[in-house]
Amino acid sequence: xxxxxxxxxxxxxxxxxxxxxxxxxxxxxxxxxxxxxxxxxxxxxxxxxxxxxxxxxxxxxxxxxxxxxxxxxxxxxxxxxxxxxxxxxxxxxxxxxxxxxxxxxxxxxxxxxxxxxxxxxxxxxx
Amino acid sequence: xxxxxxxxxxxxxxxxxxxxxxxxxxxxxxxxxxxxxxxxxxxxxxxxxxxxxxxxxxxxxxxxxxxxxxxxxxxxxxxxxxxxxxxxxxxxxxxxxxxxxxxxxxxxxxxxxxxxxxxxxxxxxx
DNA sequence: GGCTGATGGTTACCGTTCGTAAGTTGCCCC
DNA sequence: GGGGCAACTTACGAACGGTAACCATCAGCC
Numbered sequence: 001x002x003x004x005x006x007x008x009x010x011x012x013x014x015x016x017x018x019x020x021x022x023x024x025x026x027x028x029x030x031x032x033x034x035x036x037x038x039x040x041x042x043x044x045x046x047x048x049x050x051x052x053x054x055x056x057x058x059x060x061x062x063x064x065x066x067x068x069x070x071x072x073x074x075x076x077x078x079x080x081x082x083x084x085x086x087x088x089x090x091x092x093x094x095x096x097x098x099x100x101x102x103x104x105x106x107x108x109x110x111x112x113x114x115x116x117x118x119x120x121x122x123x124x125x126x
Numbered sequence: 127x128x129x130x131x132x133x134x135x136x137x138x139x140x141x142x143x144x145x146x147x148x149x150x151x152x153x154x155x156x157x158x159x160x161x162x163x164x165x166x167x168x169x170x171x172x173x174x175x176x177x178x179x180x181x182x183x184x185x186x187x188x189x190x191x192x193x194x195x196x197x198x199x200x201x202x203x204x205x206x207x208x209x210x211x212x213x214x215x216x217x218x219x220x221x222x223x224x225x226x227x228x229x230x231x232x233x234x235x236x237x238x239x240x241x242x243x244x245x246x247x248x249x250x251x252x
Numbered sequence: 253g254g255c256t257g258a259t260g261g262t263t264a265c266c267g268t269t270c271g272t273a274a275g276t277t278g279c280c281c282c
Numbered sequence: 283g284g285g286g287c288a289a290c291t292t293a294c295g296a297a298c299g300g301t302a303a304c305c306a307t308c309a310g311c312c
Contacts, residue, residue: 017236018229018232018233018236019154019158019178019179021232021235021236021239022154022157022158022228022229022232023154024239025228025232026152026153026154026157026228027152028145028148028149028152028299031148031152032145032148043259043260044259044260044261045258045259045260048260052142052145053142053145055299055300055301055302056260056261056262057261057262057263057299057300057301057302058299058300059261060260060261060262061299067246068242068243068246069239069242069243070238070239070241070242070243071239076260080258080259080307080308080309081257081258081259081260081307081308081309082258082259082260082261082307082308083259083260084259084260084261091235091238091239091242094231094234094235095231095235097227098224098227098228098230098231099228101223101224101227101228102148102151102152102224102225102227102228103144103148104224105220105221105224106144106147106148106151107144108220109147109217109220109221110143110144110147112196112217113147113150113195113196113197113217115196116194116195116196116217117194117195117196120193120194154270169288169289170288170289170290171287171288171289174289181270181271181272181273182289182290182291183270183271183272183290183291183292184270184271186289186290186291187270202289206278206279206280206287206288207278207279207280207286207287207288207289208277208278208287208288208289208290209288209289210288210289210290253312254311254312255310255311255312256309256310256311256312257308257309257310257311258307258308258309259306259307259308260305260306260307261304261305261306262303262304262305262306263302263303263304263305264301264302264303264304265300265301265302265303266299266300266301267298267299267300267301268297268298268299268300269296269297269298269299270295270296270297270298271294271295271296271297272293272294272295272296273292273293273294274291274292274293274294275290275291275292275293276289276290276291276292277288277289277290277291278287278288279286279287279288280285280286280287281284281285281286282283282284282285282286
């Protein structure tokens with residue numbers, strides 16, 4: 001029996017719960033935001049600058065989801081101009097190792113994947 | 127300096143390449159399909175049965191992307207009724223440990239996340 | 253007193269993607 | 283010859299993501 005059944009099927013819902021969580025965590029931006037907040041608390045604008053390609057809207061939505069799920073804390077200071085700082089919670093920090101494992105895997109296999117993809121395109125698009 | 131910069135920012139593209147790969151790997155279904163193929167080769171219908179909630183269309187698309195990226199192999203037997211078997215390649219198998227790490231994290235923190243989410247709803251929707 | 257700039261967003265719009273449901277092909281069994 | 287199985291494929295409406303413009307507030311400056 002695969003370890004998958006131990007970890008993913010452990011609940012009676014046939015993996016539905018874990019799918020919901022993975023769906024929330026594994027979107028395009030969440031892992032990048034969490035990884036960027038590793039070891040430092042950052043303001044909205046700094047996050048926006050440090051994550052290339054993210055829009056303000058997506059950053060707002062991603063941070064709200066993370067805040068709602070208890071992975072980052074949001075601290076607003078009543079100053080002018082306004083200042084809002086985001087930081088990982090304990091739960092959020094615990095996500096760093098598996099997130100880095102996945103990112104490391106991606107780094108290790110970027111070349112393979114891109115080569116395979118190029119070969120596939122050549123095969124199917126004459 | 128965080129390890130993130132060592133792993134994610136190592137290339138000059140500001141993390142754009144790794145974002146592309148993560149975007150491809152970290153969608154709703156890919157990790158579940160890969161985890162389900164751990165230790166066993168399966169036919170289309172078996173995969174469909176073992177992954178609750180996936181539609182035929184999404185399974186087809188997910189498998190095509192995985193095949194294109196070289197993570198699964200597709201073997202069609204010219205029989206009647208047709209038989210197509212899917213199995214992980216070496217690259218696909220190497221994704222299992224980080225994928226299980228992430229799934230394990232999700233299992234460990236489902237309770238925290240759901241509690242935080244419930245508390246958030248109560249706070250914002252009186 | 254009006255203008256500019258910084259900050260942390262929100263809104264409007266639109267194209268792409270996703271989910272549901274139905275159709276297709278080829279052959280076998282009853 | 284009607285129904286069923288396997289592996290897809292297509293059609294279509296709903297939901298999501300991206301782009302770009304807009305907003306509110308106040309400090310500092312002319």
